[in-house]
Amino acid sequence: MSDTSTTSIKPLPDGMEGLTHDWASDQRAFKGVPWGKAMMWIFLLSDTFIFSCFLISYMTARWSTVVPWPNSSEVFALTVGGVSVPLLLIAIMTFILITSSGTMAMAVRSGYQKKRKQTAILLLVTAILGASFVGMQAFEWTKLIMEGVRPWENPFGAPQFGSVFFMVTGFHGFHVSIGVIFLFINVKKVWRGDYDSGKRGFFTWQKGRYEIVETLGLYWHFVDLVWVFIFAFFYLW
């Protein structure tokens, strides 16, 4: 697998020269990355298209409706101590997800340093933060459903608001939930030392390596990345 880097005398060229070199090498195009990581990137690219389609359909619904769009600042406001704070829960959710992205980046780093316990603990913190994000989203859904928001109608304005809300945040929440499950699985594997001993996985039967933590990290950062766009376009716009 690493034939190019070991047998050739010169290192691989960088930048645009590297681009033409890698793609024209008649070998694998993505050099310098483990197979699983390249595949995760390709998956994330396809997932980007799915979320793009959701957000573009939201844009189309919002720009084409003749009924006023609900004011998200008021719809998602929370009353704390008698004062209505706009988007409070959404802001907290945003900070939680960014924090979890930070702990994930730390976990990837610890993984490459082969610090087993540190990696497992950081992954566990990430998983707990992710789970609390999903919990808050469940609270938000419950609140809106109790207020009468449905995919086909809502008391605040354009009926498409409900369908866009449930579809976009639901699909994102589903991604977070899947990420939390995989985080917990990896906490167990790292803690057990699977990535030190190279124990084979129960599903893929591939040898355990700390690169897997980075691949999982890519997915987790992507979930955060999508939230940045949802936060901007759906909640703030």
Place this chain on the structure above:
Amino acid sequence: MATEGQEHPISVYLKIWILLFVLSIFSYMVDFYQLQGWLRWSLILIFMFLKAGFIMAIFMHMVWERMALVVALLSPMIAVLVFIAIMGYESEYTQASRDVFFDDGKPDKVWAVPHGAHKAEHHDGAHSAGETH
């Protein structure tokens, strides 16, 4: 496989982490202070792209990846931009036809949308020379 790892100083991650926090506070402030119009939209977009850029570049290690991977991942975004443009035009057209055909009989609604400039004239029923309706 030593070349396939990504190991960077912890200070880089901490700095980006703090930066993302600050940018999130800024974008929340846009709503908190109820900025409106182009100022609101441009600030939302600026903070959004900065946050997305830092997450991709540093947390997802894209600045350290080889150009072959970066180009393969970023160039398809052109298709997304084209799709946004297409659906933007489409939704404008849809709204224009809804304004015309979901008409409730009020002259203001009938005439306001297609060219936008005739609101005032139509209350007395007069047509200007440039109209083709």
